[in-house]
Amino acid sequence: MFEAERRKFLAQSGLGLAGATGLILRADALPTPMIGSAEETNRVLIQMAPPPKVEITPNGELKKVTPQPYGPFYKPGAPFRGKLSLPGEPGTTFVLTGRVWAFDTKRPLPGVVLDFWHVDAQEKYSDGVSDFRNRGRLVSSETGAYELESIRPIPYRPNAAGNPDFWRCAHFHLLAVCPGYQPLVTEIHFQDDPQKKDPMYRAENAIAAEKRTVNGRSFETGVFDIVLEREKSTR
Ligand SMILES: [Fe+2]
Secondary structure, X not given: OHHHHHHHHHHHHOOOHHHHHOOOOOOOOOOXXXXXXXXXXXXXXXXXXXXXXXXXXXXXXXXXXXXXXXXXXXXXXXXXXOEOOOXXXXXXXXXXXXXXXXXXXXXXXXXXXXXXXXXXXXXXXXXXXXXXXXXXXXXXXXXXXEEEEEXXXXXXXXXXXXXXXXXXXXXXXXEEEOOOEXXXXXEEEEOOOOOOOOOOOOHXXXXXXXXXXXXXXXXXXXXXXXXXXXXXXXX
């Protein structure tokens, strides 16, 4: 019973994706450690364990993420999953990975809900009502890690008819929510973007896209670490 619930949770949250895609999961990846009985470990997986006490950032420093506005295309209620695009969807397959960190403790944050959304290869967002293509939520793991597969967002014209010369730089939108921490809304940009003249482009939020081939499949990948700040006390 409990094992079935755990599998259902993993399937819904996307935490089981890496094993299913075979793209990133390394042969030397460590299993989740058992904490007491199997049932206790399962409960920890669902409730998310506290971050490891000993682990801090390598140099003890964290760079805050520059916030960005939601923009007009956010829709609540995206499904929990680790693959945001449809199978065979046009575009360059992109694997985005990273870790979520607490700025105050310099330690990983598990159980953070990460909501991503981006355009398709036709410069369009799905409606987020009946169609959730290129939208999805993930939960950071017990080590604060996350991984998603989608297509690489492209630059787009928000008003192609009225202002065809105005281009937004390519970006993943991101909303990160964790109890006790300030919600973070931002955009993840690309260092090799051709539309860096977009005034919203932020070099500090730009990732390096790396071309890779695994199991005969070519894709691009990038790493973006998310840093959350403590909620301000109202007292
Ligand atoms: Fe956007």
